[in-house]
Amino acid sequence: MPNNQFKRGELYSFITGKASTAIxxxxxxxxxxxxxxxxxxxxxxxxxxxxxxxxxQQQLCDATFRDKPSITRLVDNLEKLKLVKRVASKDDRRMNMIFLAPGAVELQDKTMELANQTLNEALEGVIIEHIEIAKLVLQKVYDNLAGSV
Amino acid sequence: MPNNQFKRGELYSFITGKASTAIxxxxxxxxxxxxxxxxxxxxxxxxxxxxxxxxxQQQLCDATFRDKPSITRLVDNLEKLKLVKRVASKDDRRMNMIFLAPGAVELQDKTMELANQTLNEALEGVIIEHIEIAKLVLQKVYDNLAGSV
DNA sequence: TTTATATAGTTGCTTAAACAACTATATGCC
DNA sequence: GGCATATAGTTGTTTAAGCAACTATATAAA
Structure with a gap:
């Protein structure tokens, strides 16, 4: 692979994820x-x-691409908000199983609708074929890097 | 624009910027x-x-897509590391002009090379046409959202 | 000129990310 | 059984993001 595939001026916008930050x-x-x-x-x-x-919590780490301390603290905060509950696993006493509390169940439809709406705002004017290609590229980038980071 | 352009199961990976996090x-x-x-x-x-x-600092805010407090503190830390210097503008006494210190000049070639190398790792196996499309999509997303956020 | 408004930057606060070091439990091997 | 090792989760620390509130300077309007 050529080492100068990118001109310097193009580096920054591709690295920093401004688009996902904006979303x-x-x-x-x-x-x-x-x-x-x-x-x-x-x-x-x-x-x-x-x-x-x-x-x-480990499954949440894998799903959200966060490390264990990050999930510990996110679950801490979600527990304080009474949106989830930690339940110690009976099979493996090292594990906490995280369950939704009633307040979180109510949030689902509302926030999913807001997320859909946000994506539609973000992708206004982008043709669907290009969205699909962008998703493939981002997934490939993730796969290329996720293993050994 | 149809409201169900995205199936729910696809939402998350597109929103959260896992790829840019990984890079x-x-x-x-x-x-x-x-x-x-x-x-x-x-x-x-x-x-x-x-x-x-x-x-x-305001120009750095615009360039890096950060707010003013973020840039204030990044410049604080870069000053502590003796990589930049704040210089009060003579034209407009509200403004600080940020100048590179000698240590930062030395970092340029080394880190640009590392950034290029990182992008090459990230985009291994992605055809260049798809990279271009992905860049266009991300830029469009940014443009769609950056104005009013 | 003085008054309102906009702009540049800082400080305080809360949330989160990343890394290292740690505890506790489970598993595999002798 | 007893020991090494792996796994699940927590805690401490530093850096940064995002928002509100603030100070200081500049600009525009009356």
Whole structure:
């Protein structure tokens, strides 16, 4: 692979993820305007629990691409907000299973709608074929790097 | 624009910027292995100063897509590391012009090479046409959202 | 000129990321 | 059983993000 595949001037925008930062901020803003009082990081944890409740913290690490201390503290904060509960596993006493609390169940439809709406704002005017290609590229980047980071 | 352009299951990976997170982590790791003792956030500020020295903090905000407090503190830390210097503008006494210090000049070639190398690792196996499309999509997303966030 | 408004930057506060070091439990091997 | 090692999670520390509130200077309007 050639070493100068990128001209210097192009480096920054590709590395720093301005686009995903912008989507995150907009989603946070849309949450706030809808009086949803959670952070997008907390939402990302709930998102995976809505898909499957009762995940362990390690499974949440893998799903959200965060390290263990980050998940410990996100779960701490979600517990304080009474949105999830830690339940010690009976099979393996090292593990906590994280379960949705009633308040979080209520948030699901509202925040999913806001997330869809945010993506539509973000991708206004982008043709669907290009979205698909962008997703493939980002997934490939992730796969290329995730293993050994 | 249809409201269900995205299936729920696809939402998360597109929103959270796992790919750019992964690139950032890898770049940080590559810095560390090369004994470059700066954060990628600090590097992103230096990157713009290498392109043009003597930017104001506000210009750095715009260039790096950060708010003013973030730049204040990044410049604080870069000053502590003796990599930049604040110089009060004579034309407009509200402004600080940020100038590279000798230590930062030395970092440029080394870190630019590491950034290029990191991108090559990230994009291994991705065809260049798809990279171009992905860049266009991300730029469009940024443009769609940056104005009013 | 003085008054309102906009701009540049700082400080305080809360949340989160990343890394190292740690505890506790489980598993594999002798 | 007893020991080494792996796994799950926590705690401490530093850096940064994002928001609100603030100071200081500049600009525009009356």
């Amino acid at each position: 995150g901020r907009r989603l946070q803003k849309n949450f706030k305007e809808a009086n949803v009082e959670i952070t997008i990081e907390q939402w990302s944890v709930l998102y995976h629990l809505w898909k499957q409740d009762g995940l362990s | 950032g982590r890898r770049l940080q790791k590559n810095f560390k292995e090369a004994n470059v003792e700066i954060t990628i956030e600090q590097w992103s500020v230096l990157y713009h100063l290498w392109k043009q020295d003597g930017l104001s």
